[in-house]
Amino acid sequence: MTTDIESGRGKRPRRSFGLARYSGLYIWALLIALFAVWLPDTFPTTQTLRSVADDQAVTCLVALALVVPIAAGIFDLSVAAQLGFSLVIAVYLQSQGIHPVISVLVALASGLLVGVLNAIVVVKLSVDSFIATLGMSSILAAGVYTVTDGQPIVNGISEGFTQAGRGTLLGVPLTVVYLAVVAAVLWYVMEYTPLGRHFYATGGNPQAARLTGLRVDRITAYAFILSGLLASIAGVVLAAKLGSGSHLAGPPYLLPAFSAAFLGATQIKPGRVNVLGTLVAVYLLATGVKGLQLAGAPPEINDLFNGVALIAAVALAARSARRARS
Amino acid sequence: MSDSQHPGAEAAVPTAASAGVASSVVPALDVVGLSKTFDGTQVLTDIRFDVLPGEVHALVGENGSGKSTTVKILAGVYDPDDGGAVTVAGTALDLSDPSASDAAGLRFVHQDLGLVAALDARDNLALGQGYDTGWPWRIRWRSEGAAAREALDRLGYDIDVTQPVSTLSISERTAIAIARALSPRRETPAVVVLDEPTANLPESEVRRLAASIRRLSAAGIGVLFISHHFEEVFDLADRVTVLRDGKVVTTRPVAELDHGSLVELMTGRTLDVDHVAQPQSELRDVVLATSGLNGAVVRDLDLTVAGGEVVGVAGITGSGREEVARLVAGDLSPESGEVVVAGRRIAAGRPDLCKAAGMSYVPAERKTNGIVTGHSVAENVVIADLRPLRRRGALRARLQRRDADAWIERLDVRPRDGGLPIESLSGGNQQKVVLARALRLSPTVLVLDEPTQGVDVGAQAQIRSHIRAAVAEGLGVLVCSSSSEELAEMCDRVVVMVGGRRVRDMVAPMEVDEITAATLQSVAEGTA
Ligand SMILES: Nc1ncnc2c1ncn2[C@@H]1O[C@H](COP(=O)(O)OP(=O)(O)OP(=O)(O)O)[C@@H](O)[C@H]1O
Ligand SMILES: [Mg+2]
Numbered sequence: 001m002t003t004d005i006e007s008g009r010g011k012r013p014r015r016s017f018g019l020a021r022y023s024g025l026y027i028w029a030l031l032i033a034l035f036a037v038w039l040p041d042t043f044p045t046t047q048t049l050r051s052v053a054d055d056q057a058v059t060c061l062v063a064l065a066l067v068v069p070i071a072a073g074i075f076d077l078s079v080a081a082q083l084g085f086s087l088v089i090a091v092y093l094q095s096q097g098i099h100p101v102i103s104v105l106v107a108l109a110s111g112l113l114v115g116v117l118n119a120i121v122v123v124k125l126s127v128d129s130f131i132a133t134l135g136m137s138s139i140l141a142a143g144v145y146t147v148t149d150g151q152p153i154v155n156g157i158s159e160g161f162t163q164a165g166r167g168t169l170l171g172v173p174l175t176v177v178y179l180a181v182v183a184a185v186l187w188y189v190m191e192y193t194p195l196g197r198h199f200y201a202t203g204g205n206p207q208a209a210r211l212t213g214l215r216v217d218r219i220t221a222y223a224f225i226l227s228g229l230l231a232s233i234a235g236v237v238l239a240a241k242l243g244s245g246s247h248l249a250g251p252p253y254l255l256p257a258f259s260a261a262f263l264g265a266t267q268i269k270p271g272r273v274n275v276l277g278t279l280v281a282v283y284l285l286a287t288g289v290k291g292l293q294l295a296g297a298p299p300e301i302n303d304l305f306n307g308v309a310l311i312a313a314v315a316l317a318a319r320s321a322r323r324a325r326s
Numbered sequence: 327m328s329d330s331q332h333p334g335a336e337a338a339v340p341t342a343a344s345a346g347v348a349s350s351v352v353p354a355l356d357v358v359g360l361s362k363t364f365d366g367t368q369v370l371t372d373i374r375f376d377v378l379p380g381e382v383h384a385l386v387g388e389n390g391s392g393k394s395t396t397v398k399i400l401a402g403v404y405d406p407d408d409g410g411a412v413t414v415a416g417t418a419l420d421l422s423d424p425s426a427s428d429a430a431g432l433r434f435v436h437q438d439l440g441l442v443a444a445l446d447a448r449d450n451l452a453l454g455q456g457y458d459t460g461w462p463w464r465i466r467w468r469s470e471g472a473a474a475r476e477a478l479d480r481l482g483y484d485i486d487v488t489q490p491v492s493t494l495s496i497s498e499r500t501a502i503a504i505a506r507a508l509s510p511r512r513e514t515p516a517v518v519v520l521d522e523p524t525a526n527l528p529e530s531e532v533r534r535l536a537a538s539i540r541r542l543s544a545a546g547i548g549v550l551f552i553s554h555h556f557e558e559v560f561d562l563a564d565r566v567t568v569l570r571d572g573k574v575v576t577t578r579p580v581a582e583l584d585h586g587s588l589v590e591l592m593t594g595r596t597l598d599v600d601h602v603a604q605p606q607s608e609l610r611d612v613v614l615a616t617s618g619l620n621g622a623v624v625r626d627l628d629l630t631v632a633g634g635e636v637v638g639v640a641g642i643t644g645s646g647r648e649e650v651a652r653l654v655a656g657d658l659s660p661e662s663g664e665v666v667v668a669g670r671r672i673a674a675g676r677p678d679l680c681k682a683a684g685m686s687y688v689p690a691e692r693k694t695n696g697i698v699t700g701h702s703v704a705e706n707v708v709i710a711d712l713r714p715l716r717r718r719g720a721l722r723a724r725l726q727r728r729d730a731d732a733w734i735e736r737l738d739v740r741p742r743d744g745g746l747p748i749e750s751l752s753g754g755n756q757q758k759v760v761l762a763r764a765l766r767l768s769p770t771v772l773v774l775d776e777p778t779q780g781v782d783v784g785a786q787a788q789i790r791s792h793i794r795a796a797v798a799e800g801l802g803v804l805v806c807s808s809s810s811e812e813l814a815e816m817c818d819r820v821v822v823m824v825g826g827r828r829v830r831d832m833v834a835p836m837e838v839d840e841i842t843a844a845t846l847q848s849v850a851e852g853t854a
Contacts, residue, residue, distance in 0.1 A: 192720040194712040199422050204698040209697075211657055211689050212710040212763065213681030271700055 084250020086235030091245030111232020165240025389754030412513030704744030
């Protein structure tokens with residue numbers, strides 16, 4: 001071993017993930033190039049760019065709401081239901097003549113509250129997070145239905161509110177601006193603060209984390225609360241974008257958000273869900289779908305492409321991990 | 327062994343003495359030219375050795391020298407590089423087929439045991455040997471239970487076979503893994519491979535295991551035995567193969583070796599394991615005190631540790647020794663009683679408050695309690711305190727690297743690369759990382775549970791001298807250990823537990839055998 005002590009560092013290559021880590025970015029670039037050549041008139045336009053970015057902003061926000069609990073080793077299946085809940089609250093309160101700013105704040109508070117409830121059920125009552133948040137989804141669905149009475153809410157929504165959802169800033173859709181701000185803050189929290197590291201450590205081995213003196217219950221609770229807040233932000237953004245509220249708005253976001261978070265876990269920091277990887281995953285998928293749609297593919301291509309890409313990417317990541325191991 | 331249960335064993339089998347020269351015997355296991363490369367790093371180079379029928383063959387080497395990797399290749403966990411060959415009792419083993427080694431008659435006790443934590447002893451034993459079933463596919467639980475109890479009884483353990491093994495102590499779990507490898511329900515194995523089976527066993531249980539191993543060898547079964555405890559190697563083995571840096575240094579009859587020469591072969595240098603009596607540090611204020619502590623086994627435990635002293639806790643499995651550190655460090659909530667750390671009373675079950683009061687804790691069982699999986703070595707070193715890594719509010723990768731590298735250097739973690747995933751380190755090196763994490767907090771009290779499990783002799787000496795230096799500065803240490811040797815080397819005082827009670831105190835200088843005897847002797851006295 002004596003010789004190794006000096007040479008050890010140089011001899012052992014850093015994980016051979018170089019290619020795999022950024023494979024999403026390469027594939028994304030490849031897709032863009034491919035469609036640009038194939039569809040030179042429709043694909044490489046600012047119109048396409050803007051619509052892809054805008055369409056996916058909410059999905060991205062929901063996926064980011066999942067990054068935190070998954071990092072901490074827990075599931076939050078209630079993110080989509082929370083999105084739907086805060087969305088109808090923001091819209092319903094306005095339809096009752098309440099000031100939009102207050103409505104938005106109440107909607108965000110509802111997300112925090114649901115996060116707190118999830119935390120209590122999981123931490124204090126020791127219910128498995130998968131089950132607790134599944135139950136919470138169902139409860140929230142009932143709440144949403146009660147508020148909307150099963151009818152879309154379209155009247156009484158403030159002009160300023162919908163402007164905030166549909167406007168642009170220097171040509172960039174506002175939804176994308178919100179996403180950028182939220183993603184930047186969350187990225188900082190996850191990568192550069194002790195809280196972020198504590199989330200990951202708890203997810204890595206909760207027992208070890210607890211015994212090193214981390215407050216694993218509290219960290220778990222924060223994860224749910226943060227997730228609730230992010231989901232409700234997504235809800236408010238979607239409300240502003242749609243300018244209406246319906247009990248059907250939330251649920252469809254669940255699967256794409258999970259796909260994006262897991263696909264994102266194969267990117268940038270392989271093996272860990274992470275903010276940048278998640279963004280790459282969402283926009284990679286969206287670019288592919290958009291290109292195919294412009295090329296005349298039928299609408300179901302969306303789900304098909306997402307599903308195939310998710311399975312393929314995660315399988316490839318598992319394969320490269322296995323290679324590294326054996 | 328005269329009490330051998332295997333008929334005719336003694337006459338038929340070549341004994342240790344003949345092993346060295348018996349070239350006409352077909353080896354039970356023959357390993358030729360095995361190499362292994364991980365990620366472009368060669369960790370094994372041209373490994374070759376053989377195990378004869380009835381031979382106990384020891385595999386020794388420093389942490390990270392490649393012992394477990396060799397074992398995992400034999401077990402089909404890893405594929406070796408091209409060019410190696412393994413034969414079992416004369417038949418070539420297909421190394422690319424994970425089930426081949428079992429079919430060929432190799433049985434394993436892996437370093438991390440490989441039990442399913444959520445299942446009980448019956449299930450874990452059946453994982454190796456299949457269930458006893460009636461019609462239609464109905465598991466005969468009664469007979470499974472009886473068989474499991476009997477298998478464990480043969481090793482000298484009385485374990486509740488219906489409890490998930492995660493609730494059992496590490497020595498009991500070791501026993502289950504050994505029982506699975508030695509299962510009589512299957513055909514007689516050719517070779518039993520034991521990777522550090524004694525790392526978590528008290529001496530008395532090591533002796534029982536040694537008796538089982540001798541029975542195997544008397545029955546003509548080859549045994550490949552890995553241990554960092556040299557006395558076991560000298561006691562049990564016929565021949566020793568020494569690994570260094572993934573290469574075989576030599577294979578020799580154990581009779582040609584002594585402690586010093588074995589260390590030299592392992593490390594390539596003579597080791598200054600200083601057996602110099604530790605200077606008595608000056609005693610200071612009490613930094614850790616328990617009063618009337620009651621746990622599942624522990625009864626009315628009063629303990630004090632002053633700054634500047636090292637207090638040990640000894641005891642056989644089931645004596646309560648396994649529980650003491652966990653109660654003190656807040657892992658388990660005591661039924662009653664209190665723990666006071668540096669003058670502060672700690673609420674039950676709160677490791678975070680212990681840390682805040684100045685305690686660091688190294689739990690037993692690094693895999694379940696110690697290492698943070700999916701994280702790098704450096705992240706594992708620093709996770710307990712991230713404050714020094716911040717500049718203007720943000721954590722800095724450069725500070726983390728520098729901080730972790732210093733500790734990696736200090737505790738001689740190999741390879742010296744904080745960026746590696748923790749899972750890729752050898753067992754002993756992972757343990758050094760967990761120790762580094764605790765020492766890095768500059769605690770006033772250090773609670774150690776099986777601190778040097780799986781750590782090689784050289785590194786142990788290094789770790790102990792490191793702890794000693796901190797003790798001289800006023801650190802108080804509580805060491806719970808199954809190893810009398812470790813206690814004798816480290817401690818100023820040792821508290822002996824029997825049947826959950828503190829029955830005896832010993833003061834340095836202590837003999838290893840004296841401590842072992844105390845843990846046993848008192849069984850008769852203490853329970854009378
Ligand atoms: N999965 C892996 N990926 C990369 N490197 C690995 C992997 N497993 C082991 N290694 C490396 O192989 C070398 C040998 O490790 P091994 O576990 O065989 O050591 P060991 O002799 O069993 O040590 P110990 O006494 O600490 O158990 C070490 O340098 C280790 O870091
Ligand atoms: Mg090992």
